[in-house]
Amino acid sequence: MIRALDLVLALIGLLALMPLLLLITALGLLETGSPFYRQLRVGRHREPFVLIKFRTMRPGTPSVATHLADQTAITRGGQILRRTKLDELPQLWNVLKGDMSLVGPRPCLPSQHALIAERVARGVFSERPGITGFGQIAGVDMSDPVTLAQKDAALVRDLRLKTYVRCLVMTLSGQGQGDRIRHE
Template structure:
């Protein structure tokens, strides 16, 4: 029952409350991006979600206008704006995903959504049944490694989450996410 109904209800309540509470920060971040590098402040990218369907993920734009779609690993090689550097280090770039959670394309907790171009990762996740659940803002793989986790290991954590999905596991991941966010950020 938790995975089918209560988790979605919790996602909606969390996203609504977070959007209301964080509205000033969301607005100031969008304004800062606009002042430094123009419009749009929101970066849209296709990702693979529930049942293997593509959806559009929202993030604050941290790279100069016109930068193409790249994975997180490839993004480290590209130029990042001054505001972008700050919002990545503070994880503010992820705040627009609250709207993804609200509209149901994402959950607060689940596997981080992959790019469709990450063919091997998508294939492995499909075989492991990971796409039976919504992707998340944070997940079991994220709290077990800050960055650069091999894709095979990521799939193992994602499958473990899918197979052991429970309220207690979600609460543990939320608590561990706070520790993750407070770690020294990666260099950009």
């Protein structure tokens, strides 16, 4: 049921938001010459996949967890995309491909060993990673692997239609902060 909802909602989202996606792509081309950012992430059953987002940092910026990124690397347009969470929209394609779900634990980088270990211990990798989940709604980012893995495990245990819809509604209503960039 959840996979079917993922497919329907992601397809509707991509089609309905196509003008906005094209506008952001064009602005990204002007600002950085490369509007999309691809990054290897850890998915369901610890299988790697390539996550796609709108670029918010200058090309050539090291691929690190957001909380370790340098704030000066964020472009002017990237600041707006991050604040509004519009940088996440291309992940609807990842949902269509089956790499992700709309709701699930946020996919981590292969280099985030502490978070991976915590998630393995709690069985979190049994589900597809998501664009949003309990951690994002609660404002817990990847800099706190134990708390995030606990939130992820709670989501995996309670991932039913009611939880799925609740997470989507809370996210779309602006709850949660997502990952934060460090401030120098």
